[in-house]
Amino acid sequence: MDISIFGMGYVGTVTAACLADDGHTVIGVDPNEFKIDTINNGQAPMVESGVDELIARNVQAGRLTATTDSAAAVAASDVIFVCVGTPSRPNGSLDLQFLERACTNIGVALQKADHHVVVVVRSTMLPGTMNDVVIPLLETHSNKRSGPDFGVCVNPEFLREATAVQDFRCPPKIVVGSNDQQTIDVVRPLVERGDAPLAVVPLEIAEMVKYVDNSWHALKVTFANEIGRIAKSFDLDSHQIMDVFFLDDKLNISTSYLTPGMAFGGSCLPKDVRALTHKAREMDIDLPVLHSVTASNQAHLNWARDQVLAHDIEKVSILGLSFKAGTDDLREAPMVDLAEQLIGKGRDVRIYDEHVHIQRLTGANQSYINAHLAHLERLLVDDLDTALKHGELLVVGNKSPAFADLAQVVGPNQLVIDMVRVISDPAPLAGYEGLLW
Template identity: 35%
Template sequence: MKILIIGTGYVGATTAMVFAESGWQVTGLDIDEAKIERLRQGHLHFHEPGLEELIDKHVRSGRLLFTTDKETAIAGHDIIFICVGTPSRPDGSADLRYIQQVAADIGHWMNGYKLVVTKSTVPVGTQERVTAWIEAAQRQPHLFDVASNPEFLREGKAVEDALRPDRIVIGTDSARATEQLLTLYQSFQCPRIITTPRTAELIKYASNAFLATKISYMNELAKLCDEFKINVNAVAEGMGLDPRIGPSFLQAGLGYGGSCFPKDVSELVMTAREQDVHLHILEQVMEVNRTQYAYLLDKARLRLGDFANKNIAILGLAFKPDTDDIREAPATRMIHDLLLEQANVSLFDPVATLPAHASYGAVTECSSAEEAIRDADAVILCTEWAAFEQLDWESLKGLMRQLNFFDGRNMMDARKMREIGFYYQGIGNDY
């Protein structure tokens, strides 16, 4: 079987890599000439640890090819994975325009039976819409199946998750499609769930929404811990030992961000509303996350009086470590508010950078943490990059104007930071 991956972003590039690594012949298709040329040279257009090396390996071996030729690619491949983006519209619903365009292209250029697999995160019922879009675009009738095969990749851990998945979900009503997909995944040692397309689509949304709920729950609990002078990390440890709860996603902080959780939660809420169902818990999860960054900012404001003409150093821009993704990152909201209050903002992130946008023009992007904190009245840590914990803060404190440290990820040792002279505040972990 020859596999075509349409869309070579984060999901598409990772999917192409993992099938090439499994021994299949894979082609990546994208309309972006510059992106395709970089991939042909074995280079990624985004940061993901370990992925570029594997892409380069399979490009060199000839097992992984990249093209912009829709007609040849669609006609020449047996299985086609749709991996294009599904951004949220302003109302929070999923924008399926790219999915629809790909479906139309497949219908137009197909020359025989094709198995079309939706890997992108899509609302319940999208498999049926893709089927209709392909049929409408066909120039002559050809048999095809459309299956759902959602991805469960963590940014920063995509290679590990792709090569050693904890489950494979296949949503299809076709025995032929089921057989082909099981063959495709035959080398993977993990549970396989064979279900309906609608169920597979909902599994993806339900999984991410549940994890987002755990995060917002702990962020709410951290505020109560502050009032009682209880360390939320100790509470999380005690909770996480219960196997029904588990330790993952119990870390209080500034809230979730990135390309998945914010989008998927809002799209699930909108999907429910379209069915006259209100997911009240998830609506509150979104509200808690929207305002969580301001909780730490309020602490800093109380300490400093106000931010006008204060030098504020932001450490970390990406929504999480090991990625350059700043979509919905709490740091961007933090910076926006600081600028509105006339603060002087300096920023350092090991990988991520601000977009070339006028609203960020007053921010000084620095090449090191040392440069960012020089003459700072306060440091606000927004991303838990390991490098920040490893800094010699005893030595670095001499660079600062005032020794105020606000830890948005509860990363630092509060006792140690205070011992070396810092005024330290985290989120529910100061005790």
């Protein structure tokens, strides 16, 4: 396939060298003449293991060339990868000037193209950039339409500098973001690698993925370092602690606790985070990430409350009160907090939870409810039917299997707010809102 790559930086050069090595004819495009000359002389314009050899071999074989002439490159290409930089401005916002210039140049060149071209953006850009910036620039300057005249795709890159070639060839995953099948069929065989899992997703999802990954990596580093700081202050070896942490691939290094939904709660997470951060404060150790966990959870609860209060509906039924299905533990359950706040705002609340029975609450569980929802007895109903009859607004608070088929029993005038995404198929519901989806 004939390919152009705009931007001969770390991502673009590795992409160009590897795709040429796969047998494609690749033209690298960059305004920096030094980089262009370096590549045409068979050398890498940066230090990156393995790239020098790949460039030398493929320039020698005539599969890889570089140029400053974007029009000539576009004219000779079926697929154009955009790998230009998207740096931060001083205030942290995303600087799109290089992307805008590259898209303008590609658009101008596309005007003269008499073949179907696919433009694939690998640069990291926020959701909406493709629709709001890239496509309008390409369309305006080419006088052609995205879809019938040229394809667009977002294909984020997950390589790490220093192991970039290895990561390009064995990536953790491949993401192809596009809304049209013809484009997917062109891009997919170019970017698929061995056993790497492949996700074909809408454009905006592909744009967001890289930010989620990098935020997660950044969070992991700061989390590990905060644990390291407090461990060292206890005179403990943080690596030994984390080696034990890594053993747990069921709850720790896993997908557990990573699905957006309701705030955390229960008898352990809130109290244990509080104890550790309180101890850190006593020891004068600054742990901003861990300290802000409780505040973040409260902000999330406020968000959930506001979603409910945004509807001026008096009769509310809460379905599922305990912090997770299958238990009657109400200590620090987010739905208890929500119920309390709704009542405070004058809502007429009923609560149904198959596992919560007032006579059976004892010990710390009972004390917690006495302190936070003393009139729970008057709010609890014995069965789902009674709760459904009362509520014009139904708030689903935990993943009890009994709620999966709610869509079959809810009336046309009832609104459901699902905090936990338990309803398997909300399509039949006349009024459905997911908390975060």
